[in-house]
Amino acid sequence: MVLAKVWSVALHGADGVTVEVEADIGGGKPGIHIVGLPDAALNEAKDRVRAAVRNSGLRWPDQLVTLALSPADLHKSGSGYDLALAVSVLIADGRAPAERFAGTVLLGELALDGRLRSVRGVLPRLLTARRGGHTRAIVPRSALAEASLVDDLEILGADRLTDVVAWATGTADALSAPEPGAERAGDPPPDLADVVGQPDARWALEVAAAGGHHLLLTGPPGTGKTMLARRLPGLLPRLPREQALEVTAVHSVAGALAADSPLVTVPPFIAPHHSASTPALVGGGVGLAKPGAISRAHNGVLFLDEACEFAADRLEALRTALEEGEVRLARRDGVVRYPARFQLVLATNTCPCAPPREADCTCSPHARRRYLARLSGPLLDRVDVRVRMRPSTAVAQAPDQVTEPTEVVRARVQEARARAAHRWAAHGWRTNAEVPGPALRRHFPLPRESTALLEAGLARGVLTARGADRCARLAWTVADLAGAAPPTAQHVATALHFRGHHTPTA
Known part of the structure; x- marks a missing residue:
């Protein structure tokens, strides 16, 4: 033997x-x-x-x-x-x-x-x-x-x-040893300068990038919702080595790595189709579960285009991952954990018929309510930035109008992120969106004059406690972009504007 x-x-x-x-x-x-x-x-x-x-x-x-x-x-x-x-x-x-x-x-x-x-x-x-x-x-x-x-x-x-x-x-x-050489970067993300008009939506995208906040874009078809979403990874900083290895490991398990440039250094952009199943989104399979779209979007962007076309159970399956930054999947052979700390971007029309002009809508009020109700209150409560997009009034850009390219906006985003990272360094958080509400109130409370608007919203019932915490985080991001600290009442008002006045309604 x-x-x-x-x-x-x-x-x-x-x-x-x-x-x-x-x-x-x-x-x-x-x-x-x-x-x-x-x-x-x-x-x-x-x-x-x-x-x-x-x-x-x-x-x-x-x-x-x-x-x-x-x-x-x-x-x-x-x-x-x-x-x-x-x-x-x-x-x-x-x-x-x-x-x-x-x-x-x-x-x-x-x-x-x-x-x-x-x-x-x-x-x-x-x-x-x-x-x-x-x-x-x-x-x-x-x-x-x-x-x-x-x-x-x-x-x-x-x-x-x-x-x-x-x-x-x-x-x-x-046997062969690896060839020495610099790691090849992937294709650059599309440029923000390609988007014509939509100043409010561009500002919302910048705020979302600066603070790591989730984003909802609503409006008629053809207004540039998908174009804006695809340009978000270009505004985000390159992944540091440790995060890049985390993302690459998940993509390797999923079998989604490029052979010539395996290291993922640009925040991934994952956009599943609205017909995707729950296992395709959160992960699944026989034996031990394999990673789904939300794990492949770790440290990057998960984009759900036509979000109201997704089945309600698919959207609700995202809620735990949005809060905890990971997904736990139990299958026959055991329980596995996959990282899932992503930035969610939702894009949706305002009704099922989706005409270019909302005035031409033929849907009944009940149909509109039923369509938009797929984005439940608990899910929307986790989305910090919401913006309503309008049809563009001009195809060509005016000669005197300057559209900022990605590089210019990214520089502001990186400065704001650097301020936030310095502020939270002792606690281990990198962006404002990661800060728990209790820690925010305990260590960095807003001035009394800045919280008056939040208290009024809580008293009127238009804000939940979670929503108030998220408004405070968003106010810090707006202040970081302005180079001001702590946030003023104007910054809080801007945060409330992003959360309250662009919620889809029937």
């Missing part, structure tokens, strides 16, 4: 768990058994691995082969263990030296001819391996760019199983 072991990593949400892969040869008639709670794809690995070994010109043991994956009580899924399974058998059969794989994790799916294919979640798996004390990782060559994002870990890439065996037996250049 011969025993060998190597290491791989299992995905568990946006994180990983180190898995010990053991191979035992002998003890019964020829065959292959995999133990350790494998799913169907992993259980089929025994046929893929055997064919890959034989088609690579290597001998497969003509004895009983038992493959064990530990921890045994952890459900394991996917094809990412193929390389580790094959190497463990080759070590046990004396075809590869065990000492070469000390401190090494192995990732990759095997084709029947021995080629290595990439798998989902390479980045979070390798981050887990580094935390576990491993010093080297062997991955498919196609995943080298993503794997190289992990510092303090030797990364090697292989095209075929025979490359790994050749490296293990002394051919130093059989």
Whole structure:
């Protein structure tokens, strides 16, 4: 009986768990058994691995082969263990030296001819391996760019199983190292200068970007709601390294990374169709849940165009994530957590028929109320900035009218965010929208003359306690853009204007 072991990593949400892969040869008639709670794809690995070994010109043991994956009580899924399974058998059969794989994790799916294919979640798996004390990782060559994002870990890439065996037996250049070079940035977001007119909506977009506030745009079709929403990521600062790795890890698990520029440095913009299901929005799947649109929008923008066309249960599913910044999904094989701290942008028409001019609407008052009621009060209460857009009165821009480009507005946004970050630095918050209401009232209360409007709104019942807190946060953002602190009564009035006078009504 011969025993060998190597290491791989299992995905568990946006994180990983180190898995010990053991191979035992002998003890019964020829065959292959995999133990350790494998799913169907992993259980089929025994046929893929055997064919890959034989088609690579290597001998497969003509004895009983038992493959064990530990921890045994952890459900394991996917094809990412193929390389580790094959190497463990080759070590046990004396075809590869065990000492070469000390401190090494192995990732990759095997084709029947021995080629290595990439798998989902390479980045979070390798981050887990580094935390576990491993010093080297062997991955498919196609995943080298993503794997190289992990510092303090030797990364090697292989095209075929025979490359790994050749490296293990002394051919130093059989495996490839990542190519050095600057990380390529993605395509730049569209420019705000493309939007004609709509000064109120542009100002609302700037305020939302400066404070990280959620935004609602209402108005007839063709007024530029989608154009404005798509320009929001360009106003936001580039993601720092830590946040970029968080976003990239989620996109890697979802299988949505670009091969040539895997690191996500620009805040993502995710715009699901209004027919998307609840699992497509919040995450789902069999076994362990996979990330949905709200997690792929982490540290970026989630845009729901035609928001009132979304089913009510889809919209209500967003409420917990909006408050907590993460989503917890329970499925058959366990509970996973995915980050979901995004900036929500809603865009909607004011009625089902959606004419270019609201005066031409043919909908009954009941139909209009029923349509807009899909945006429930609790959901709207979490949206700080609401703006009503009107049809443009001119197609061409007047010669004397200057439309500010994204760069100019972004500079103001970054200055306002810097003021907010400095103010909240001791508490760990980066934007005004992240500050809890109790902390805002305790550590940075508004002057008495500034809170009079909020108290009047609470007394009249037009504001909830949550709405008053959100108005205070919004007032701080308006003050940050103006370079003034603390917020004055005028800043509070502006916040109330954004929240109260642009709420959709029938």
